[in-house]
Amino acid sequence: MIGAGINGAVAASAASAAGLRVLLVDKGDIANFTSQESSNLVWGGIKYLQGYEFGLVFKLCLARNHLMRNYPNQIRQIGFLASLGPTAPFGRLLGTFGTLFYWGIGLLGTKPPASYSAKTAKKLEPNLITGRAAIKYYDAELPDNDSRFVFDFVRHAIKQGADVRNYTELTAAKPGTNGWELELSGKDKTTVTATTVINTAGPFAKNVSELLQAPTNAGLVFSKGIHLVLNRKITELNQVLALWDEQERLFYVLPMGDRSMVGTTDTRVDDPHTKVTQADRDFVIKQVNAQLELEVPITPADVVAERSGVRPLVVDGGQSGDVADWHQLSRKHIVEANKALSVVTVLGGKLTDCLNVGKEIVQELTRLGHITKRPVNWFGEGSQLRQEDFSALVAARSDRDAAPRIAEGIWRRHGEAAFEIIGDSPLEEIVAGLGITEQEIRHIAEHELVHTREDLLRRRLPVKMARSDRELADNEKLQELLVDLGL
Ligand SMILES: Cc1cc2nc3c(=O)[nH]c(=O)nc-3n(C[C@H](O)[C@H](O)[C@H](O)COP(=O)(O)OP(=O)(O)OC[C@H]3O[C@@H](n4cnc5c(N)ncnc54)[C@H](O)[C@@H]3O)c2cc1C
Incomplete structure (x- = not known):
């Protein structure tokens, strides 16, 4: 497996539990790229309802429910209090209906939603702007952050016999008589052989498929998103504040330990290596100050940490150069298998959908004839009795x-x-x-x-x-x- 973000980690855990000999490598640390830059949410994607992606939302809600059941500590159900100001794309009535629909499409897997008058909303959360009604719905978050969650799968994989090497890059590959010959560069240069290569290189999946000369049908484009962690806790209650920025995009005030994290943004970029720019910082701070009534407004001096990453978004092969409606691009993932070369590639996806990615990789490996037994116990927390x-x-x-x-x-x-x-x-x-x-x-x-x-x-x-x-x-x-x- 090439790439130890969430997709490589689930692949390693599922495949080793199915009895395969697994080597997982990453050119940096485990989860050093996209999988350490997310919003830390395990969610059904309520905002995708606006794009009528009911199938995707249903699938993500089921994935969320499945994860919540299996990670009672590492995944925490949390309320999202959405303040309905003039930039919100709907009012209280439609918002209430939307959250009820979201709860229903998620098979009532969370606490029920609620709807509040402006007066009650202000009482519940004094930082909301006076005179704005609010709605509340539930999803889940990763209190220890995304990268820790990834490591949990890596730990599972190691327990099941997988060899995991961080700071080890796939630098060359050629098909040999006994499968793939892969050149790995880390502290030393080594060559290993593998019957199958699973390409879980996230935003670099196309680079790895070029290296393997195993092109994929689908392409990838990148959407940059940033978060800022502030030196204070904006909301005293354990909840997420959902707000709409001046471009009518949803953004959040999220918990980060005993502080708050704000974001995210959605900007098309060509290079997956990104960082928070002054313009990003100014934009996010301006939005928080505009959408909340804070006693002391946020300034750049309040920022203690920053995150910037790219969402690898799947597009049809020929589409990568020109995407007409950027914000409507789907967040689905695709698992593509090249039977002739014995390469499986994962493109796109979300942390929330990780168990499905693991299952789909196992299905492809079964089709390729490598797996004969179903993987068991490849995810989830252990006993809670003690x-x-x-x-x-x-x-x-x-x-x-x-x-x-x-x-x-x-x-x-x-x-x-x-x-x-x-x-x-x-x-x-x-x-x-x-x-x-x-x-x-x-x-x-x-x-x-x-x-x-x-x-x-x-x-x-x-x-x-x-x-x-x-x-x-x-x-x-x-x-x-x-x-x-x-x-
Ligand atoms: C701003 C933002 C917010 C998001 N919020 C959420 C959210 O709240 N909830 C959610 O479910 N999803 C969210 N996502 C999506 C989610 O974070 C990603 O879909 C997921 O992390 C992608 O994981 P990955 O394993 O595909 O890629 P990555 O985590 O990028 O892993 C790929 C790995 O491959 C390695 N690699 C590349 N080339 C090589 C090579 N040649 N040799 C060895 N290793 C190599 C890289 O070092 C990297 O570690 C968000 C994404 C962003 C950017």
Whole structure:
């Protein structure tokens, strides 16, 4: 498997559970590209209803429900409070009907929606603009961020015998007598053979298919989206605020640890390597200030972290150069198999649809004659039976205020391994407010393919998203620990 974003990670987990010998490589860290830049939402895509993509919304809602059932801790149901100002494309009546329809199309898999008068909405969320009615619907979010969720599949894959190598790039490939001969460049250059190549290179899928000389029918175009993390929590309630910007596009105020993240944008780009520009920053800050009544408006000085990525969007082969209605492009994924060359390529998609991608890859591998048994237990959290015992143990060993955060966080990220991780020493938050302890950081650094500080603090843990570089540099205990870990 080439590329360890969400699609490569699910592919590795599903294929290894089906008994295949799997090698998953990524030229950077696990989830270093698109799969660390998302909005962290597991959702049915209510906004796609406006484009009449009922089939896609139904499929995504089922995918969301399936994930929510299997990840009771790592995926959290959350309310979206949508404020209906003049830039919202509908009023309260249509909005209420839309959320009821969304709830129905999602087979009532979440809490029911609600509709609020302007007065009640203001009472519920004082930051909303006075005089605007609101509607509420439910989807889900990834409290530990997208990249941690990806790592969970990688961990599953490793447990099932997969060989996972980050910082290892596929640089050349040729079909040999015993399948593919693949040249991998990392610390050293190696050649491996493989019967099948699964191309899960996300925005680079076309580059990898060129390298394999296995062209795909569908093409890809890129939509850039950015998020800004702010140094404060905008809404005190655990909810997402859904707002419409001046271009009538939906954007969100999302939770990020004990702070808020705002975004996203949707700009067509040709190069998948992107960063947040001053214009992006100004645009997002202007929209938040315009759509909320904040006591103290947001300024660029409030930004502690930024994210920028591209959505790889699927288009018909001949269409890539010229897409008439950019914002209407579908967010569906395609799994294409080239039987003659034994290459399977994943194009497009969403984190939310990851289990379907895994299943479809298994189907293709079955058609190619490589899989004879159905994969079992290739996703989901383990047993929850000992969670209460773990919380009690943490409570006895840590500060009363921090204990719930520590207990919840370590259990959510590690399940039953949490007992071993905390050992028997006292527990203290090493980054106050985030529920992360020295013991957990040591465990991750030693067991989770960590090579750099960024791997540890940005992707395995959301520390670098919820704290600025300055705040982290000033945290002496953390800095000493990182040096001690050789990072
Ligand atoms: C702004 C934004 C917001 C989004 N929000 C959501 C959301 O809230 N919910 C949702 O469900 N989806 C969301 N998405 C979509 C989702 O993030 C993506 O669909 C998904 O992460 C794509 O994963 P991937 O595995 O295909 O690609 P990637 O994560 O990009 O992984 C591809 C990997 O391939 C590697 N690679 C490339 N070439 C090689 C090579 N030659 N050798 C080795 N490795 C290679 C790269 O290093 C990379 O890690 C969002 C996307 C964006 C950009």
